[in-house]
Amino acid sequence: xxxxxxxxxxxxxxxxxxxxxxxxxxxxxxxxxxxxxxxxxxxxxxxxxxxxxxxxxxxxxxxxxxxxxxxxxxxxxxxxxxxxxxxxxxxxxxxxxxxxxxxxxxxxxxxxxxxxxxxxxxxxxxxxxxxxxxxxxxxxxxxxxxxxxxxxxxxxxxxxxxxxxxxxxxxxxxxxxxxxxxxxxxxxxxxxxxxxxxxxxxxxxxxxxxxxxxxxxxxxxxxxxxxxxxxxxxxxxxxxxxxxxxxxxxxxxxxxxxxxxxxxxxxxxxxxxxxxxxxxxxxxxxxxxx
Numbered sequence: 001x002x003x004x005x006x007x008x009x010x011x012x013x014x015x016x017x018x019x020x021x022x023x024x025x026x027x028x029x030x031x032x033x034x035x036x037x038x039x040x041x042x043x044x045x046x047x048x049x050x051x052x053x054x055x056x057x058x059x060x061x062x063x064x065x066x067x068x069x070x071x072x073x074x075x076x077x078x079x080x081x082x083x084x085x086x087x088x089x090x091x092x093x094x095x096x097x098x099x100x101x102x103x104x105x106x107x108x109x110x111x112x113x114x115x116x117x118x119x120x121x122x123x124x125x126x127x128x129x130x131x132x133x134x135x136x137x138x139x140x141x142x143x144x145x146x147x148x149x150x151x152x153x154x155x156x157x158x159x160x161x162x163x164x165x166x167x168x169x170x171x172x173x174x175x176x177x178x179x180x181x182x183x184x185x186x187x188x189x190x191x192x193x194x195x196x197x198x199x200x201x202x203x204x205x206x207x208x209x210x211x212x213x214x215x216x217x218x219x220x221x222x223x224x225x226x227x228x229x230x231x232x233x234x235x236x237x238x239x240x241x242x243x244x245x246x247x248x249x250x251x252x253x254x255x256x257x258x259x260x261x262x263x264x265x266x267x268x269x270x271x272x273x274x275x276x277x278x279x280x281x282x283x284x285x286x287x288x289x290x
Contacts, residue, residue, distance in 0.1 A: 005038065022038070047121075058225075062263075064090045066265060067094075071156065082145075089106070108137070
């Protein structure tokens, strides 16, 4: 009988799901988390950390494109990008498609995640590690943003859910430190879960964004393996205008960036992503300054 690996993120809601394993490619308990990579007959390679799906070959493009192209093209002239987390290098690969980017700094707490990704996700790591604009820092993301003297136009927080070592990346202390190392007119985006199942996570984060930044909100994307409908990407910016650009502006910036191939993101999807379903908009409106 084939092994099934459970997704445990929603155990508290009284339901669960499991993925049938074709073959385990890698499994270990790292210093920080339990990591397992396996093959699934539909989703391809699947990476799970502490019982939560992180990335699959089948739908990674949705998450990675929406976490990168939205903030970079909303900003319009980003040169310096910081990625907190993202050890598989999927985010970095998308960022480096933008010709305007001078440097991408990725801060990953767990060196073993990067080493394992070199072997099992070469489609991400090979182009990234070969690009002279990429800088990898093995460090605690909280400590890095609190102490660095660098300033970033775009900060992308590619975190796990707010449990274990990832919990601090959902704190006001962390968001304030990100603001400290953000350049004027900068923007930060965060992985903020599925609002249908995790509304408190979104309400909490947006409340902190509103207290720290000129603009705090979210946008959405539909990612099949992140169960529960829309996934929310948190949005915190020093400039309220960044999420209000019309399609023609985003399309012109995309053209200038090199009009690289995408499979989910388009200028129209970019603008539409900020049009929230009412129940999510109500969560955002409910978020009070914290």
